[in-house]
Amino acid sequence: MERELNDYIEEFRRGEYASFPLFYEATHRKVYYIAYGLLGSEFDAKDVSQDTYVRFISSLSSYRSGSNPYALLATIARNLAYDLLEKKNRLTSFEEEIGNEEEISRKEELSDSGEVKRLLQALSPGEREIVVLHVLDGLKFREIAPIVGKKLSTVLVTYNRAIKKMRGKEEGK
Amino acid sequence: MKRKDAEEALIKAANSMKIEDDLEDTFRLVKANSPLTSPVPEPETRKRKGRAYRGILVFGAAASVACVGLFVGLSFIPPANVPSVSVSGSQPTEIPATSVPTPSTLSSEEANAFAKQAVSLLSLASSFSGDAAPISRGNRLNARFDRGDNADFSLSDAQKNEIAADIDSFIYMVEEFSRSDSFVIDLVSDDTSIRVEDGSDVYLIDYQETQISAAVSLFEGTISFDGSSVYRFEGAIEEKGAEKEVEMRLDLEGITIKVEQEIEQGENEYSYSFIKDGESKPYRSVEFEREIAGRENESSIEIEEEGLKRSCEFEHLDGDGLGDHFRAEYEKEEMGGAEIEAEVYVRKTGEGSHSYTFGDGYVTNIDRR
Numbered sequence: 093m094e095r096e097l098n099d100y101i102e103e104f105r106r107g108e109y110a111s112f113p114l115f116y117e118a119t120h121r122k123v124y125y126i127a128y129g130l131l132g133s134e135f136d137a138k139d140v141s142q143d144t145y146v147r148f149i150s151s152l153s154s155y156r157s158g159s160n161p162y163a164l165l166a167t168i169a170r171n172l173a174y175d176l177l178e179k180k181n182r183l184t185s186f187e188e189e190i191g192n193e194e195e196i197s198r199k200e201e202l203s204d205s206g207e208v209k210r211l212l213q214a215l216s217p218g219e220r221e222i223v224v225l226h227v228l229d230g231l232k233f234r235e236i237a238p239i240v241g242k243k244l245s246t247v248l249v250t251y252n253r254a255i256k257k258m259r260g261k262e263e264g265k
Numbered sequence: 266m267k268r269k270d271a272e273e274a275l276i277k278a279a280n281s282m283k284i285e286d287d288l289e290d291t292f293r294l295v296k297a298n299s300p301l302t303s304p305v306p307e308p309e310t311r312k313r314k315g316r317a318y319r320g321i322l323v324f325g326a327a328a329s330v331a332c333v334g335l336f337v338g339l340s341f342i343p344p345a346n347v348p349s350v351s352v353s354g355s356q357p358t359e360i361p362a363t364s365v366p367t368p369s370t371l372s373s374e375e376a377n378a379f380a381k382q383a384v385s386l387l388s389l390a391s392s393f394s395g396d397a398a399p400i401s402r403g404n405r406l407n408a409r410f411d412r413g414d415n416a417d418f419s420l421s422d423a424q425k426n427e428i429a430a431d432i433d434s435f436i437y438m439v440e441e442f443s444r445s446d447s448f449v450i451d452l453v454s455d456d457t458s459i460r461v462e463d464g465s466d467v468y469l470i471d472y473q474e475t476q477i478s479a480a481v482s483l484f485e486g487t488i489s490f491d492g493s494s495v496y497r498f499e500g501a502i503e504e505k506g507a508e509k510e511v512e513m514r515l516d517l518e519g520i521t522i523k524v525e526q527e528i529e530q531g532e533n534e535y536s537y538s539f540i541k542d543g544e545s546k547p548y549r550s551v552e553f554e555r556e557i558a559g560r561e562n563e564s565s566i567e568i569e570e571e572g573l574k575r576s577c578e579f580e581h582l583d584g585d586g587l588g589d590h591f592r593a594e595y596e597k598e599e600m601g602g603a604e605i606e607a608e609v610y611v612r613k614t615g616e617g618s619h620s621y622t623f624g625d626g627y628v629t630n631i632d633r634r
Contacts, residue, residue: 125279
């Protein structure tokens with residue numbers, strides 16, 4: 093898959109975008125997960141996802157051939173999400189977006205994202221992004237470390253802590 | 266609930282999310298802002314589209330086919346108290362409940378190398394992991410693992426605890442890792458070095474630990490074989506009240522070994538995995554859980570490989586340390602599956618000494634001096 097994605101990227105670099113829909117299909121859920129994991133808002137996550145691709149295409153000159161394109165997409169999505177959070181001065185937005193359990197149930201009737209919110213609710217923003225990047229985006233811990241600007245060991249410890257919290261939440265359900 | 270369950274729950278939830286396909290707008294923006302087709306980015310265009318998007322509430326769009334590579338695997342869990350016990354005794358040629366065949370993907374040489382490394386790593390993990398693995402800094406461990414008839418084993422004072430609870434660990438340990446007839450681990454943690462003799466082979470482990478906070482330590486080091494090949498490893502230990510987590514990674518040529526260990530009051534979880542050729546697919550996954558409450562001791566080991574799944578559960582039936590009786594149930598799912606049940610009798614043979622007799626004749630002696 094990564095090789096295919098890198099083929100697309102070579103085309104993009106030449107200004108050929110005919111295969112962009114295929115690239116988008118293969119990646120957009122993962123990009124969305126990152127944005128959503130940090131923002132907790134579907135609308136904002138869509139915005140950030142959209143901007144991520146625009147920024148991604150603009151950044152291709154610095155993309156190293158053969159790299160994992162998800163890592164670059166993830167980095168851009170994460171930075172944009174944090175920019176948005178900062179702009180809105182709402183670093184606790186995820187908790188606010190989530191609301192309480194009752195509210196989640198109500199929202200689940202409208203959206204299919206309620207369960208994801210519920211699982212991520214117990215995590216801090218730093219834990220959420222590592223869990224999303226690893227579990228949902230399939231990035232390796234050593235790929236996640238430079239994205240989040242932390243040491244590998246810190247990422248591992250954070251991930252363990254996060255998973256334990258999630259387990260505790262599931263068991264206490 | 267296990268780690269993998271938590272990950273799978275999140276993946277399942279994420280997969281069921283309906284995410285609106287925003288391709289059309291995104292594609293238009295990408296082309297409009299392309300450095301080649303539009304050297305000067307048009308932020309206004311982008312913003313306008315973004316804002317227009319915000320007002321739309323659509324959850325019914327079909328899910329895309331993207332969600333590939335939701336790779337979670339790599340959860341595994343091995344015994345941590347491994348080096349805290351030493352095993353000796355006679356062994357029948359076939360012990361179905363614990364014999365682990367060499368993975369078909371590895372040669373016997375590779376498997377032996379793995380065995381050594383895994384033992385080393387587990388030793389190291391235990392040396393750092395504190396109470397549940399009773400090897401602590403400043404203690405010296407001479408552990409002799411021998412498949413011969415007259416092997417013995419000794420532990421320091423600090424290591425004389427909960428041997429009975431380690432039954433699962435050492436069975437697993439011996440069968441899984443000790444592919445050689447005999448090997449000796451000499452750990453002098455004050456000198457931050459471990460020397461392992463395995464027949465004519467000698468390998469050395471040097472490590473350093475850095476305390477980065479009251480609760481978190483990092484460690485790193487090297488393992489060298491016969492003074493030539495040198496491999497690096499690194500890891501972290503985090504203490505959280507009564508809980509402790511140890512993570513470590515060893516990178517070999519094309520193979521990564523990860524060891525994870527969680528220790529809680531009354532419960533131990535270990536995991537390890539081997540990743541070959543940089544592929545995320547674990548070639549083996551092991552889960553190991555133990556719950557100890559008073560004299561109750563229930564443990565389970567699950568090993569999964571391609572096309573093969575084994576699980577083993579231990580239960581402490583009766584006894585107070587003098588003639589304890591365990592039951593081990595072993596299940597092997599391979600080509601239709603098979604079940605094996607074995608009973609284990611533990612007899613206290615002297616101060617600090619135990620003899621373990623398994624239903625199939627396997628005898629293990631443990632001497633805790």
